[in-house]
Amino acid sequence: MPSPFILDRSSVTQVMAWVLAALLPGIAAYVWLFGPGILVTLALATVTALAGEAAMLKARGYPAKPFLLDLSAIVTAWLLALSLPALAPWWLIVTGTLFAIIVAKHLYGGLGQNIFNPAMVGYAVLIVSFPLQMTQWPGPLSLTDAPLTLAQSASVIFGGDLPKAVLDAVTMATPLDALRTGLLQQYTVDEIMTRPIFGHYGGVGFEWLAGAFLFGGLVLWALRIISWHVPLAFLAGIWLAAGFLHFFDAGRFGAPWFHLFAPSVMLGAFFIATDPVSGATTPRGKLIFGFGAGLLTIIIRTWGGYPDGVAFAILLMNLAVPLIDQYTQPRVYGTDTRRSKAPPA
Amino acid sequence: MSRTLHTFKGGVHPPEHKSESNSRPIHAAPVPRELVIPMRQHMGSPAKPVVGVGERVLKGQLIGEADGYISSAVHASSSGIVRAIGLAAVPHVSGLPDECITIETDGLDEWIDHAPLDYRAMEPSDLRMRLRDMGLAGLGGAVFPSAVKLDPGARHHCPTLIINGGECEPWITCDDVLMRHHAGDILQGVAVMRHLLGSTEILIGIEDNKPEAIAAMQAAATMMDFAVEVVTLPTIYPAGGAKQMIEMLTGKQVPSGKLSTDIGIQVFNVGTAHALARAVHHGEPLISRLVTVTGHVLRPQNFDVLIGTPMQVLIDLAGDRDGSTGVLMGGPMMGMPMPHTIPHGLQPVADRSPLVGDLGVPVVKATNCILVQSKELFPPLPKALPCIRCIRCADACPAELQPQELFRFAKAGDFGRAQEYHLFDCIECGCCSYVCPSHIPLVDFYRYAKSEIWTREKEKRAADLARERHEFRQFRLEREKKEKAEKLAAKAQAKRAELAATPADERAAPTDADAKKALIAAALARAQAKKAEAAPKNIEHLAPDTQREINEIEARRAKIREMARQPLEPEEKT
Numbered sequence: 066m067p068s069p070f071i072l073d074r075s076s077v078t079q080v081m082a083w084v085l086a087a088l089l090p091g092i093a094a095y096v097w098l099f100g101p102g103i104l105v106t107l108a109l110a111t112v113t114a115l116a117g118e119a120a121m122l123k124a125r126g127y128p129a130k131p132f133l134l135d136l137s138a139i140v141t142a143w144l145l146a147l148s149l150p151a152l153a154p155w156w157l158i159v160t161g162t163l164f165a166i167i168v169a170k171h172l173y174g175g176l177g178q179n180i181f182n183p184a185m186v187g188y189a190v191l192i193v194s195f196p197l198q199m200t201q202w203p204g205p206l207s208l209t210d211a212p213l214t215l216a217q218s219a220s221v222i223f224g225g226d227l228p229k230a231v232l233d234a235v236t237m238a239t240p241l242d243a244l245r246t247g248l249l250q251q252y253t254v255d256e257i258m259t260r261p262i263f264g265h266y267g268g269v270g271f272e273w274l275a276g277a278f279l280f281g282g283l284v285l286w287a288l289r290i291i292s293w294h295v296p297l298a299f300l301a302g303i304w305l306a307a308g309f310l311h312f313f314d315a316g317r318f319g320a321p322w323f324h325l326f327a328p329s330v331m332l333g334a335f336f337i338a339t340d341p342v343s344g345a346t347t348p349r350g351k352l353i354f355g356f357g358a359g360l361l362t363i364i365i366r367t368w369g370g371y372p373d374g375v376a377f378a379i380l381l382m383n384l385a386v387p388l389i390d391q392y393t394q395p396r397v398y399g400t401d402t403r404r405s406k407a408p409p410a
Numbered sequence: 411m412s413r414t415l416h417t418f419k420g421g422v423h424p425p426e427h428k429s430e431s432n433s434r435p436i437h438a439a440p441v442p443r444e445l446v447i448p449m450r451q452h453m454g455s456p457a458k459p460v461v462g463v464g465e466r467v468l469k470g471q472l473i474g475e476a477d478g479y480i481s482s483a484v485h486a487s488s489s490g491i492v493r494a495i496g497l498a499a500v501p502h503v504s505g506l507p508d509e510c511i512t513i514e515t516d517g518l519d520e521w522i523d524h525a526p527l528d529y530r531a532m533e534p535s536d537l538r539m540r541l542r543d544m545g546l547a548g549l550g551g552a553v554f555p556s557a558v559k560l561d562p563g564a565r566h567h568c569p570t571l572i573i574n575g576g577e578c579e580p581w582i583t584c585d586d587v588l589m590r591h592h593a594g595d596i597l598q599g600v601a602v603m604r605h606l607l608g609s610t611e612i613l614i615g616i617e618d619n620k621p622e623a624i625a626a627m628q629a630a631a632t633m634m635d636f637a638v639e640v641v642t643l644p645t646i647y648p649a650g651g652a653k654q655m656i657e658m659l660t661g662k663q664v665p666s667g668k669l670s671t672d673i674g675i676q677v678f679n680v681g682t683a684h685a686l687a688r689a690v691h692h693g694e695p696l697i698s699r700l701v702t703v704t705g706h707v708l709r710p711q712n713f714d715v716l717i718g719t720p721m722q723v724l725i726d727l728a729g730d731r732d733g734s735t736g737v738l739m740g741g742p743m744m745g746m747p748m749p750h751t752i753p754h755g756l757q758p759v760a761d762r763s764p765l766v767g768d769l770g771v772p773v774v775k776a777t778n779c780i781l782v783q784s785k786e787l788f789p790p791l792p793k794a795l796p797c798i799r800c801i802r803c804a805d806a807c808p809a810e811l812q813p814q815e816l817f818r819f820a821k822a823g824d825f826g827r828a829q830e831y832h833l834f835d836c837i838e839c840g841c842c843s844y845v846c847p848s849h850i851p852l853v854d855f856y857r858y859a860k861s862e863i864w865t866r867e868k869e870k871r872a873a874d875l876a877r878e879r880h881e882f883r884q885f886r887l888e889r890e891k892k893e894k895a896e897k898l899a900a901k902a903q904a905k906r907a908e909l910a911a912t913p914a915d916e917r918a919a920p921t922d923a924d925a926k927k928a929l930i931a932a933a934l935a936r937a938q939a940k941k942a943e944a945a946p947k948n949i950e951h952l953a954p955d956t957q958r959e960i961n962e963i964e965a966r967r968a969k970i971r972e973m974a975r976q977p978l979e980p981e982e983k984t
Contacts, residue, residue: 069740069743069840070791071844072846080800132795177797341799347812394831399653400832401664
């Protein structure tokens with residue numbers, strides 16, 4: 066056995082466990098603000114992810130135990146679950162999770178090999194394929210009269226026969242949806258913002274959820290699980306792009322703070338864009354990656370076909386990672402210039 | 411101290427484990443019954459044995475002379491009889507045996523005549539040659555011949571002299587205790603270095619986990635007639651790496667692919683300075699050094715050890731314990747595992763029975779530490795998982811490399827890209843492997859990639875050389891053919907002239923036979939040239955081990971060729 070003969074007490078499992086732990090404040094806020102339905106989604110996604118992971122490991126001839134214990138499948142499952150509407154039907158959750166694990170992760174070579182963030186691939190597949198089912202967002206409890214219990218949520222998710230009137234009473238458009246449709250109906254941003262769904266910065270409830278994700282992300286940064294580069298650049302990209310447009314025409318473009326305090330942005334900035342496997346690795350590359358993802362998010366939100374653009378923005382930047390890394394190699398000890406060689410022919 | 415310290419990027423903080431061994435006094439290890447002294451203990455060419463089997467040698471007597479400029483001499487560490495000269499187990503990562511001189515000691519420890527050198531009166535080049543012949547080599551680990559490093563080169567002076575007392579590797583404390591107890595000697599050695607290098611600034615860098623050593627060095631520095639600055643460095647691995655220490659003390663980086671002397675800085679380990687003082691002021695060649703024996707032993711401590719002492723002797727002295735799982739030479743970050751048993755086919759040292767786990771390898775000049783492992787101190791490393799590109803390795807890399815990319819290229823066999831990403835600036839400190847959450851033995855991949863690249867370059871050079879030789883041979887054959895034809899023509903002409911001059915009846919008919927002989931000779935020459943071409947291509951810059959092996963094979967081959975040629979010779983001569 067060659068040197069070194071000692072190791073720091075770190076492991077992939079430990080890294081992933083911290084990521085999961087840092088998601089807990091967000092999940093708690095979710096339950097508090099939107100009801101317990103998300104727990105059903107999380108549990109279903111977790112079980113599906115582990116089953117898919119185990120099956121793929123077996124099919125590929127890898128030992129199941131070390132790879133199941135690395136917790137990466139659960140991280141993917143949770144990130145996807147938190148991106149889905151909490152009352153999405155069970156088959157949607159299963160389809161998305163399996164696609165993420167089987168196609169986006171294992172068909173690309175498994176842990177460490179995936180070019181795209183698996184959770185975001187799962188999300189993109191679902192929103193492209195099942196746009197209608199992807200709108201079953203429960204509204205914030207403060208705005209709904211009869212919140213669903215855990216059992217009721219489970220029954221909705223597993224195709225139970227909840228009266229449509231009850232379901233309609235609990236689901237409602239997300240703030241981003243509301244902004245988008247409102248703008249399409251020729252309302253101005255100020256008019257739209259007077260609707261009850263909008264709170265101080267983002268949507269009622271949604272802004273607090275975003276805050277909880279932000280808190281979890283800051284914990285990850287404090288623990289040095291993630292570096293500051295990607296989240297900061299991502300948030301800066303959102304803020305500057307949205308701010309530029311808002312400054313340009315405040316009637317047609319949402320305020321930068323509104324764009325920033327969406328849960329998807331905080332989740333994306335601290336938990337998804339920071340995925341080391343599919344993200345840039347160099348310091349400058351991380352800044353470019355994060356900023357580009359933020360910029361694309363606003364572009365897609367403003368001119369794209371979907372209300373939110375975080376997933377697509379991150380996937381697009383994932384595509385650019387090899388190029389970004391190639392051209393942002395940092396200076397090496399004892400060399401004068403940053404190395405930026407053209408790729409070999 | 412008012413000096414502003416700089417930082418180097420990266421580094422790690424492994425558990426230090428210094429207190430186990432640094433509080434006990436230095437213990438002089440006894441003269442062992444047998445000393446096994448390898449000829450190759452330094453960088454460069456191995457020493458050449460200059461004594462014979464059965465000869466009595468004295469302590470400090472030259473037994474292997476330096477072979478070339480980058481080489482160093484080897485001496486008998488104690489008096490006794492040379493019992494064997496040949497292959498024996500040595501502390502090398504390959505586990506392969508190497509040429510050693512085995513001395514059966516007589517217990518008298520009788521010194522050869524030796525006297526201090528008046529270094530100020532000597533020609534610098536003479537002094538350096540003397541030091542080379544006294545076996546001086548860097549004791550920090552790289553064992554580079556000190557005489558070479560003490561040559562300031564064309565610039566004639568090296569303004570900054572750094573004495574490295576960093577000792578950043580966990581467990582090792584030999585430099586620490588050396589500074590505590592022999593600070594004065596170290597500075598005497600520094601004075602000689604300063605004299606040879608013409609340095610004006612002398613800095614001694616010591617990590618702040620060695621306050622006693624810092625105090626001792628500071629006290630000794632005030633006694634010197636030149637300015638010495640003892641600088642306290644933060645404890646971070648690898649602060650004791652030469653390049654890292656230079657950066658911390660001066661803020662300068664050694665340019666990639668160059669030497670520190672190119673920016674006017676030379677670095678020596680404190681142990682080297684001490685050995686230099688012993689050599690100059692006492693005339694003693696390098697025959698002993700301090701060795702930390704620590705880890706899974708009863709009394710971890712530092713020993714003053716004669717070079718060639720079997721490591722097991724020291725482990726026994728420090729108190730061997732049950733449950734040892736291996737022995738490292740050096741620290742846990744960059745040390746190398748020692749072979750457990752005596753390699754197959756070699757006779758065990760003396761009459762010791764080759765017990766399982768008995769360490770037959772000797773202490774050499776590079777041996778700073780003997781670290782006995784146990785399951786508790788060194789749990790088996792977990793299995794590696796795939797890289798998740800978390801770049802903790804890049805954050806820890808003191809060479810500011812991108813280890814995750816180097817790993818990717820090395821694994822894929824894309825050595826060209828690996829080189830583009832500065833593979834050869836890797837100092838193999840092990841920080842990347844240490845922090846890797848996937849537990850990938852990264853350094854191993856870099857060593858593999860480096861050796862592959864070396865092999866390929868060697869092959870390429872050999873191919874180039876072969877092509878050049880082939881082309882030259884074609885040219886030569888062409889020329890020889892022409893010359894031969896001309897000679898023959900001239901000869902025939904002469905003959906004809908002679909014939910014309912001599913009477914007809916004296917004419918014989920040997921011309922035909924002569925021409926035939928010439929033809930045969932030409933054919934023979936061609937055959938031989940062909941044979942020479944079929945012989946293995948010469949390979950430049952091989953690892954010394956391989957080179958030696960090749961040399962032996964070549965010698966054998968030459969003999970066979972010689973034998974094969976003999977029956978032909980009478981024919982050729984006619």
